[in-house]
Amino acid sequence: xxxxxxxxxxxxxxxxxxxxxxxxxxxxxxxxxxxxxxxxxxxxxxxxxxxxxxxxxxxxxxxxxxxxxxxxxxxxxxxxxxxxxxxxxxxxxxxxxxxxxxxxxxxxxxxxxxxxxxxxxxxxxxxxxxxxxxxxxxxxxxxxxxxxxxxxxxxxxxxxxxxxxxxxxxxxxxxxxxxxxxxxxxxxxxxxxxxxxxxxxxxxxxxxxxxxxxxxxxxxxxxxxxxxxxxxxxxxxxxxxxxxxxxxxxxxxxxxxxxxxxxxxxxxxxxxxxxxxxxxxxxxxxxxxxxxxxxxxxxxxxxxxxxxxxxxxxxxxxxxxxxxxxxxxxxxxxxxxxxxxxxxxxxxxxxxxxxxxxxxxxxxxxx
Numbered sequence: 319x320x321x322x323x324x325x326x327x328x329x330x331x332x333x334x335x336x337x338x339x340x341x342x343x344x345x346x347x348x349x350x351x352x353x354x355x356x357x358x359x360x361x362x363x364x365x366x367x368x369x370x371x372x373x374x375x376x377x378x379x380x381x382x383x384x385x386x387x388x389x390x391x392x393x394x395x396x397x398x399x400x401x402x403x404x405x406x407x408x409x410x411x412x413x414x415x416x417x418x419x420x421x422x423x424x425x426x427x428x429x430x431x432x433x434x435x436x437x438x439x440x441x442x443x444x445x446x447x448x449x450x451x452x453x454x455x456x457x458x459x460x461x462x463x464x465x466x467x468x469x470x471x472x473x474x475x476x477x478x479x480x481x482x483x484x485x486x487x488x489x490x491x492x493x494x495x496x497x498x499x500x501x502x503x504x505x506x507x508x509x510x511x512x513x514x515x516x517x518x519x520x521x522x523x524x525x526x527x528x529x530x531x532x533x534x535x536x537x538x539x540x541x542x543x544x545x546x547x548x549x550x551x552x553x554x555x556x557x558x559x560x561x562x563x564x565x566x567x568x569x570x571x572x573x574x575x576x577x578x579x580x581x582x583x584x585x586x587x588x589x590x591x592x593x594x595x596x597x598x599x600x601x602x603x604x605x606x607x608x609x610x611x612x613x614x615x616x617x618x619x620x621x622x623x624x625x626x627x628x629x630x631x632x633x634x635x636x637x638x639x640x641x642x643x644x645x646x647x648x649x650x651x652x653x654x655x656x657x658x659x660x661x662x663x664x665x666x667x668x669x670x671x672x673x674x675x676x677x678x679x680x681x682x683x684x685x
Contacts, residue, residue, distance in 0.1 A: 401477035443486035451516035483514035513577035520544035572601035617673035641676030
């Protein structure tokens with residue numbers, strides 16, 4: 319079969335054949351309607367006619383060619399009033415940079431080099447006109463390549479209002495789900511300096527408050543200040559488990575945030591928690607922490623999802639190696655995110671190794 323243009327024009331890895339092995343059952347996900355033609359990374363007119371090979375025919379071990387999928391990422395950026403404070407929790411006085419300025423500066427370092435590698439979009443929350451908890455009716459920036467300058471210009475609007483995290487994540491997710499992209503190369507990156515709130519259905523007299531209690535009434539005061547952890551966690555979990563849309567969580571001023579446990583739970587529910595010891599979200603207490611977190615996340619996004627036009631037959635063994643070491647199939651190693659679309663994704667330590675430069679290779683072996 320003629321290889322499609324997206325494969326011939328992209329960077330790919332070809333590996334040597336290995337000896338025949340035993341049969342392995344592959345995970346299969348039913349592809350959605352109209353899935354399979356990413357706008358970035360593939361020619362729009364290429365169909366999904368992959369070389370699966372007859373399962374019962376004579377087999378020869380054969381290498382597999384990969385091209386890295388172009389990720390499509392929505393940055394979901396907290397623009398609440400406390401983003402005007404510095405990372406130590408002090409109100410901005412013109413001295414040390416505010417959280418808002420630190421985030422803008424870090425993104426300015428990390429994103430421009432990724433302009434031709436990641437299709438970036440953004441949702442700022444609350445919306446520009448907000449005095450409290452208003453959500454935008456649409457995204458501030460639709461995902462596209464070469465979008466870093468437009469994203470950085472969004473930081474010209476000063477922070478104000480509350481933290482309607484759940485609603486903002488859903489607005490961003492709706493945008494991603496309406497795009498023709500590699501489904502396993504889509505992600506949300508949430509940056510926030512506090513706990514989610516702004517749920518009008520919570521009782522300010524009994525809820526957990528995200529701000530100091532009223533000194534007279536000893537209650538939360540207004541409903542917008544109630545901790546909205548349950549709905550936010552449910553939103554993040556649903557986006558990952560049902561829509562296969564992961565959420566990276568970055569917590570600014572983590573040393574000042576009494577709700578870090580909520581951010582940890584959100585990072586785990588989002589499916590891509592930080593590995594290693596300590597917090598599962600990416601904790602930021604100084605500007606270098608944010609730059610390092612963004613570097614790590616963008617590396618994972620660009621180096622952990624692959625597309626191939628060569629698929630194994632049902633009785634063929636598919637061996638994936640990272641840095642020369644075979645990786646187990648499953649949610650801790652590799653899996654088909656969309657078998658019919660030829661989308662393979664790395665998880666956990668395998669993804670970390672690939673993001674640090676380890677070579678990813680594969681071969682189809684015989685039954």
